[in-house]
Amino acid sequence: MLASLFRTPGGPEVLELAEVPVPLPGPGEVLVRVLAAGVQPADAAIRGGWTPPGAEIALPAVPGNEFAGVVEQLGAGSYGWEKGDEVLGFRLLGGHAQYVAVPGDQLVPKPAGMGWAEAGSLSASGQTxxxxxxxxxxxxxxxxxxxxxxxxxxxxxxxxxxxxxxxxxxxxxxxxxxxxxxxxxxxxxxxxxxxxxxxxxxxxxxxxxxxxxxxxxxxxxxxxxxxxxxxxxxxxxxxxxxxxxxxLRGPRTAARLTELTDLWQTGALHLEIAATLPLSQAPEAHRQVEAGHVRGKLVLTPWATD
The missing domain is CATH 3.40.50.720 (NAD(P)-binding Rossmann-like Domain)
Structure with missing residues (x-):
């Protein structure tokens, strides 16, 4: 699969588009085919060398802490999901890739009427x-x-x-x-x-x-x-x-994310997408996020072509 990764911390230029193995879902995990993944200031900070409290960053690392896509494979004990389910979810790293393996309890169903870019942009900003x-x-x-x-x-x-x-x-x-x-x-x-x-x-x-x-x-x-x-x-x-x-910090949870998707479904929550970019343009997305003044969110579409 393709992923946007960095081998050493630095500016947006350290990001590269590389072929890496598709992750295998472990016990309780789900493999998701990523169709949209938001870009957060936290992603740029990690790429620049910041390590979130209590975390370990192993290099090379793939940024991306929110995503939306389709369930492709189930690990042992990953109850509650089926292949083909449309989901959105979160994890610390790994979202800026064509596939991500994630604990099943960090996913929620994608509302049927929600676009992929909106779904891929909700978790990090919404829960924060x-x-x-x-x-x-x-x-x-x-x-x-x-x-x-x-x-x-x-x-x-x-x-x-x-x-x-x-x-x-x-x-x-x-x-x-x-x-x-x-x-x-x-x-x-x-x-x-x-x-x-x-x-x-x-x-x-x-x-x-x-x-x-x-x-x-x-x-x-x-x-x-x-x-x-x-x-x-x-x-x-x-x-x-x-x-x-x-x-201000706090845990992200599926319950909190469900509350946000429920608000979206009632029309009480609007999500603004500044632009969608292919995975190859992740460095540009990082530059724009770090410069500030982005209205709403930038979203990467890992299966898009330039």
């Missing part, structure tokens, strides 16, 4: 947003300040926070302001004077802050009304430690 908002206790009556509101995590976080009863002040580039208004957020622009613009949009202050952008967002959020234990980040963990704020 769900965990972060839950950890911050966002709910009815809150005013949430959300940095990076038009990205993959931000798109889902806006909609979840609104569904849970919060007002959302979404920070994003001006070209994405109409998009954020369509999701139900009050948009404000990045740049000098951000705090004043937030105060104008939320004169009673904000009660929670989620940083999905980095680049000094936490520092800019300190004097806007939220208590320190309700200000957190999913990207700038060193700043959170330095400032005594929240580093």
């Amino acid at each position: 947003a769900h965990v972060a908002l839950s950890e911050l206790g966002v709910g009815a009556g809150d005013t949430l300040l959300l940095h990076g509101a038009s990205g993959g995590v931000g798109t889902v976080a806006v909609q979840l926070a609104r569904a849970w009863g919060a007002t959302v002040i979404g920070v994003a580039g001006e070209r994405n302001h109409d998009y954020l208004q369509g999701l139900g957020a009050v948009p404000v622009a990045y740049g000098p004077g951000l705090a004043d613009r937030v105060r104008a949009a939320a004169p009673d202050g904000v009660t929670a802050v989620l940083d999905a952008a980095g680049h000094g967002s936490l520092e800019a959020s300190l004097d806007l009304g939220a208590a320190p234990d309700r200000i957190g980040t999913i990207v700038d963990y060193p700043a959170a430690v330095r400032l005594g704020l929240r580093s």
Whole structure:
């Protein structure tokens, strides 16, 4: 099979398209033919040399922590799935390939009406947003300040926070302001004077802050009304430690992913796909993700040709 892998950490240029053996599903695992796989900032960070807490990265490594596809083969004891089932799921690595072997309890059924690109882009951003908002206790009556509101995590976080009863002040580039208004957020622009613009949009202050952008967002959020234990980040963990704020992490689960697919099926969750790219263009996808300003998600289609 083809996979996008790196043999040594570095920039996007270290990614190469290579032939590797198709993985064999072990006990309790399922082999999935991958039809779409989202590209996350975490994928780029791992390629650059970051190791998630508690993980081990063996080289060569294949990035990709979310995917959607069709069940091809069952390992021993992989109950609940059949060959031909359409699924979406998650694992730490391996998604940017034509096949992935994954524990059966890290898969959920793909809704019949959901496109492959949407299915392949949901798990990482959706579950990250769900965990972060839950950890911050966002709910009815809150005013949430959300940095990076038009990205993959931000798109889902806006909609979840609104569904849970919060007002959302979404920070994003001006070209994405109409998009954020369509999701139900009050948009404000990045740049000098951000705090004043937030105060104008939320004169009673904000009660929670989620940083999905980095680049000094936490520092800019300190004097806007939220208590320190309700200000957190999913990207700038060193700043959170330095400032005594929240580093937001949590386990991904099939139950959480099912809740998100259920929301999508009711029409309460929109997923924005910036572009789909063939696996050979994984380096370009990493470049765009690292540069920021991607609206929604970039998705790799491993069986596509250039």
